[in-house]
Amino acid sequence: MVVTFRKTVRDLVFSNRQLAKLYYSVSFSQPVLPHWVGADYYRTKSSWELQPHLCPCDIELNEYLQKYSIQDQSIFHFGTGSHHIVGLENQKLEKPNEIFAITASIPEHEEYISLCRKNRQLAKFYKVICTDIYTLTARSLPMLDVASLFHLGEFYMPEEAPFVHHDDASLVDLFLSKLNPHGKILFYTKSVGWGKAEEVIKLFTAQGKIKKIEEYKNLLVYSKHD
Ligand SMILES: C[S@@+](CC[C@H](N)C(=O)[O-])C[C@H]1O[C@@H](n2cnc3c(N)ncnc32)[C@H](O)[C@@H]1O
Incomplete structure (x- = not known):
């Protein structure tokens, strides 16, 4: 039961990440957090410009x-x-x-x-x-x-x-x-x-x-x- 639940959660995270990656690739925007897209995609695609109003x-x-x-x-x-x-x-x-x-x-x-x-x-x-x-x-x-x-x-x-x-x-x-x-x-x-x-x-x-x-x-x- 617990194993099935964990697998369901993992599958959900995985499919949401696939959607998030698709969103970032078509919108030409960068992921802000690795949790949304997974560590590898985040490392490859993220890039943070200076935005003093958001992050001073x-x-x-x-x-x-x-x-x-x-x-x-x-x-x-x-x-x-x-x-x-x-x-x-x-x-x-x-x-x-x-x-x-x-x-x-x-x-x-x-x-x-x-x-x-x-x-x-x-x-x-x-x-x-x-x-x-x-x-x-x-x-x-x-x-x-x-x-x-x-x-x-x-x-x-x-x-x-x-x-x-x-x-x-x-x-x-x-x-x-x-x-x-x-x-x-x-x-x-x-x-x-x-x-x-x-x-x-x-x-x-x-x-x-x-x-x-x-x-x-x-x-x-x-x-x-x-
Ligand atoms: C939101 S950006 C902020 C950048 C900068 N401090 C600013 O305020 O403009 C987050 C920074 O943390 C870095 N970062 C994210 N995860 C990290 C990790 N696990 N180890 C080292 N650096 C990480 C990112 O590469 C990025 O440079």
Whole structure:
């Protein structure tokens, strides 16, 4: 009975995904979430342009870095978009930060490569890898002064569990383990995954692992509770 129910749900998800893919291919639009189309289609087709009215988090991160003159630090950035505004603005600083950023989207990564070919200074301080953030481990990450986890809760897919190391909660644990003393971890309250992210933040706060330092527009800034 339970097996039949699970199979029915899987078949329904599969047929809805086929419909969603058809919709995206005829409308020439990009999928926003992998859950609608499956991870592979999402990685191949998604590409997010800068849309400050919908998603101002990267602009607010740049403002935040500027407000506190954060330069010459080690930064991780979750979700580059095709615009790569975090890397491009960083390059203009007197002492640029060393940014390690991630995208799951092949077109966004292709845009990074294309930008780096035209703008030879970009990669010097802004490295982008194209992979699933949930595959990262303590050995694949440097020590960090700032980590933006803006899209926590948006993209974790239980069906991908055999291929990754983390879920949303253990991902935060991972980044806390890589945070330098006085390091900051930033969350974004207007994320579509905010409901899930907030649960993790509340749990970690209750467990005494993190404490809130401040808010900046739609960003929440936390530090590690030592
Ligand atoms: C909605 S876009 C936002 C991009 C950018 N932060 C902005 O606000 O303009 C989400 C970003 O997260 C990235 N992303 C989605 N799932 C991911 C995953 N599992 N691992 C790493 N990056 C992922 C996408 O490739 C994309 O760059």
